[in-house]
Amino acid sequence: MTLADTPISRLESFLTDSSMTRYVDTVVMRTDDGFRAASADGAVDFREAPDGSIEILAESGDHPLRNQALDQGIGTEAEIAVEEASLGELATPLAYESVVQYFDAEHAPDAAVMWSPQQMFHDCVGNHGSLGGIQARAPFIAAGPGIRPRGIVPEHLRTVDVAPTIAALLGIPAGDGVDGRGRARSGVRLEMQDGDEITDLLDPDERPDHVVVFLWDGVNPNALHDAVDRGEAPGIASLIERGTSYRHGCISALPTATLANHTTQCTGVFPGRSGVLHNTWYDRNRGVHVDLLDYHQMIRARDHLAPGVETIHEALKRHEPEAFTATTYEYGDRGADYSTYAQMTTNGPIPTLSDADRRLHRTEDFMGVKEFRNASIYDAHSRNEALHVWRGEFGALPRYSWFTFNLTDACGHAGGPHSEILHAAIRDTDARMRDVLAEIEFAGKLDRTAVIVLADHGMQRFAIAEPFDLAGALRDAGIDAVLNDDQYVYLR
Template sequence: MHQLTPEREAAADRALAVLTGRELEPVVDMVVWAHDGGYEARSHDGSVRFERREPDSPGPGDAVSAYEVVATTGSNPLADQRTDRLAPLAAELAELHPHRSANAYPFAYDHIAQLFDHPAAPDLCVIHSAGHNWEDQGGHRGEHGSLGVVQARAPFVLAGAGVAQRGLVPRALRVVDIAPTLAALLGCRHDEAAGFLEGQDGVVVPDLIDEGAGRPEHVIGFLFDGTNANVLYAMAAAGEAPNVARLIGMGTAFEHGAIAALPTITLANHTSILTGRLPGHHGILNNAWYDRATGVQVITNSSATWATAMDHATAGLDSLHRAVHRSFPDAFTASVNEPCDIGADYSTFDFFRRGEIPPIPQSPEGLPHSTERFVRPSKDYSWGTVVDHMGVEQAVGILSGRYRDVTYPIPKFLWVNFTLTDSAMHEGGPHSEVAAASIRDSDARLGEVLTAVERAGSFDRTAFVLVADHGMEETDPAVRGDWGPALRDAGIAFRDEAYSFLYLDEA
């Protein structure tokens, strides 16, 4: 666990005065930290202090309700934790860039506390405002990372064999509930007290499983990185994402989404989805952080470090791949383009770890399902197109029984990660033409994998899950700048990792 130490309290007070001052109010939604055995969230106009209460009979998921508010000043910035705020799409569009008084922060107490269970957690974690547009990061029109509901809300669709068919329902779950639910769907062994995965924070959502329908023999997961759930559901309903609509029609989708953990950042939540643990418990705290004990800056989410990112995870970390193998020792599992590949028999990142160059196409020219209008001018769109095409090639190859001269059985569990949606939604914002194009392209790629499952003759025995790692919110180009210069002007020594994790008295 990490708490603010007494010797850094004075520095923290000075930093907090700057961060929650009037000048930075448009940029800083709130600051959260751990001290004196509890947790605090402070904004410009109020604060809340809360403490964790140990449950009487500890078990998976109990932590969610085990918090008590012990003090508030002004207006409690975390007062609204409803999962249904700013959904569906019309509600989000009616209130772009919501002020915190109009925003919601689902599971905020648990999602804040869990972060500080890790010894390398920051002294202060800055939560940027809903409208904040990072100048230093290229002034993206779409952003995520905060506790706010639009940035935390990923889409969630479960479909196919063994899944209850309810269509789009007004509900939410947490990303950590996905791995236990998939393990239960497959009929993996579990322990009554501990659950399906060692140390799981999530719980099984039991009514997603249709017990009378029989268990699926296979599960295939699709992750559309950074996809705004409202946008995806609206496009599916409008016929613009027919394969996503097909999945919703043969299963259940949660309109209020799968809520990502803090920070609502890529690698932290990919790992939460595939391990059932919150970031402070699986150890992938962010895309970058600082390990004060060793003086090492850890960078996980970069092309140079993806292949070895899981080296920074908690030792012996369990995963869905491992849970499947424990229950089905002969089963084959595959992980395509996914950095969190612990326990997978096939993984794209094995190519890198073996020192091989994976089969990345040289150019996006002529690749199927690519929107040329954006591939040509946008470097990010072009790269996402190439990478996701390579993902389809691997998944389709494996499902056909042969990929790159190696023979494969049909995977018990196959995970396919797509990246184009994230880069397109950052670039144009979630409500842009380029974002819509990325969903159309990704939907078509998903369709190719579904066709490969049909060709393999296993469609009726397969369950499918579609999720993202976090949401994406439209930024306000007028809300620029960041807290770095203001803190430096105030003479505060700090390092800021991944633009949110502040470590005081460090340079």
Template sequence: MEAPRRERISYKKYKNSLLTLVSNLSIAILLFQFPLTDAYSHIRASDQLDDSADTGASALNNNNKLLIILIDGFRWDYYTRQKAKLPGFSQLISDGTHAEWVEPMFPSLSYPTWTTIATGLYPEEHKILGNYMLHRPSPIDTTTNDELSTIPETVFSLLNDSTKLPFWWKFVEQIWTTVTKAGRKVSLANWARCDVPFNGILPEVCTGYVYQDVNTHFRDDLLNALKRLQNGFSLAMVYDDLIDHVGHKFGPDSNELKLTLVHRDAQIRELLMAIQMSGMANKINVIITSDHGMTSLDKTVKRIYLEEFVNMGDVHRVVDYGTVVSIAAEKDRSAALAQSLAAIPSAGVLVYSKDDIPEELHYKRGTFALDFLLVAKPGYFIVGVKGEKQIPNDEKSSSAQPYAGVHGYFNMTDMRTVFFAKGPAFKKGKIQPPFRVVDQYQIFMKVLGLSPNRHHGNWDSVKDMLVA
């Protein structure tokens, strides 16, 4: 996910907070040596409830529970380059299954990938095409009674309440709705748009995403998720964006990133110990996944300045900047805008009209796709325009150096991400060949013993990691 835009963050204060957290890590590790600490007192085996209320036929075990942890911006090689300092993730690997890597989709951005993880569908079908989108109403079609035609022009913007408008989310059912419809309890923590009803249905517990300088509640979110799984819930989902924020601000190769990963590893290790002490290790499956990787935005990356190529009189809106940009033309100005965009060097940026977007991107049939799509190649970065036509309209969008780290590229090794899994449904010590982000949804449903909705996953790509 992108760094926050709503407020200027004191990263000096943030960095000091991070280093304080990490400096306390040695104390936390010492606590791990004791057989039971107060942190686990509420999840002892004696507190377990009867699981007989669970419904749905399972090919694995009717009592299987699933905890999905999405750590935003976790690049595929972050673990291997410092694994000696990451005993929690090492335990996941030795006691469970992990993928060599997970292939991201296009675009390798947060909101589209979160929705793909929760549906198994590509963006052109689930309709969430980016962290920023523009709905432009078309003439009312009385034959289809399309309600979108009656909705005025609306912006979908990463960190404000525009993302909560129901019409963005009406097209497909996400996993928490499916599991809820099956009569099971679902809990989500810090998870974007679990708080928007789908056909009037909400999960039992949902805390929507709220940005914080440092996510200090991740540990509590994990332990609360475990407590709920122990007390009758079938599915818990926890989201964390700290790794992503640090990667954007300091870069993927920074010491700050490495320290942050060590701290998150300690909390994962604490969770694994808590599961063992709860007496639920034979029922709870833990999956840690991510949405994309991260790459450096340094001086070697060539900048493409949109304002040098386009006549802004031809432009209605420019949506996003960086690696993937969409442009809506003013009425009757598409041809003129296309001619201007053709001057952008194709060695660095691929420019597509909507109808010409390649099928392999799984994008062009998206309801909110605009007139033109610009895709930066690795080594290039698109700088947005100044003024109200730019979405988002802030200083970062027209800056040549908004971040130290970026993502969103297509077919780039640094965009690869991770998958770890441990529990009764998964083989022990299994190294799974690479698979795609869209393949994960069917794993979740298999573990829960529920039939998946239609999806784009390939079962043969993932089935060997499961015990049955």
């Protein structure tokens, strides 16, 4: 397809020049008649047909979305064999759908840059965010009443399927609603729903009294399964033994990043439609960068939810107004009776953490590493508040509760997905989770509780390279643009 000489085509030519391949793998953009992914080796143009299927309009060379196989990089050895491969060799499954939803966002950029895995960015050894298969793949493990015990299965689901599946597990009835674009959709559990419930996972003859979710942010599923094999994650091992692990993962949507996919998992709506496109975006109308990793904005992430989006908390209460729900350190918290971030927003009370609890389940060897130290404190609080929740100190025992841990993400960024510091993070997080499960057991409810462990995205090791100033390079090339998060280009 020949492109006219426009600002976007000049941007593409610049980013996909062979001199840039060390830094830039692929650039993804919207076009007049659809979408385009281009690298130095080739390009693909595609669009969404009215029935939702993907139509390829044009392909050239070895284009970057040509290999979307689901079984790539399963197991650490296989992952390491492909970790420096270009996107063309291991794009995430469902890459086309992922691009389409992304550009539905009001604040989507003109082009999204997928960094080369040779090029470390944000000074992190481990990273995620692109359409790469390793970056998109998160674990998903479930066990307990209402869950079919199938063991480790070579299957996948998507982050957008999580909320509908939890809603089904909670017994929220299916009815009429809309999809993330506001089009009528029947048989949905949430008022706005893009995802589908995973019926293979659910036992329709049994309903749990309680559903509890543990989100281990950014934990690489191969690293998690390795830890189980080494005997370092007995909590996860026990869930796999009595439940199901989706070994092809929970596939996150573009951008394969935290705020985007937490929100998607908590609502069943894609990042491009939920109102929370990413951790950060440029708001052209206001001329400001929204940054939901900034503490004061982070605790109010819920304020960005698009009209019509419903959280699992809200959907459950629509059906069961008396149900008590709780969540800790989670952005998708609207409607919860207890939420850490809601408490922080209103200066409400948060249980104090004793010195002994602060030190518990903490691998002292890594306390000199800032990322480890900070996230350990967050997770000690998250565990502590989860215990208070399950002691009934904030209300009834929760029908639905969701507890988020951050240490695995912090250590994956700091050391990469197969580092000693990440191994320590998995051991510590497993111990914190087991304490919460022990509290549920002490309350006499564990055998009536369905337990889900998941992450919001994957984590890939990046080769070390010298820093590259993309904003400066764009400026030098005469491309007038606002760059957000070193990856998202908004042409002026």
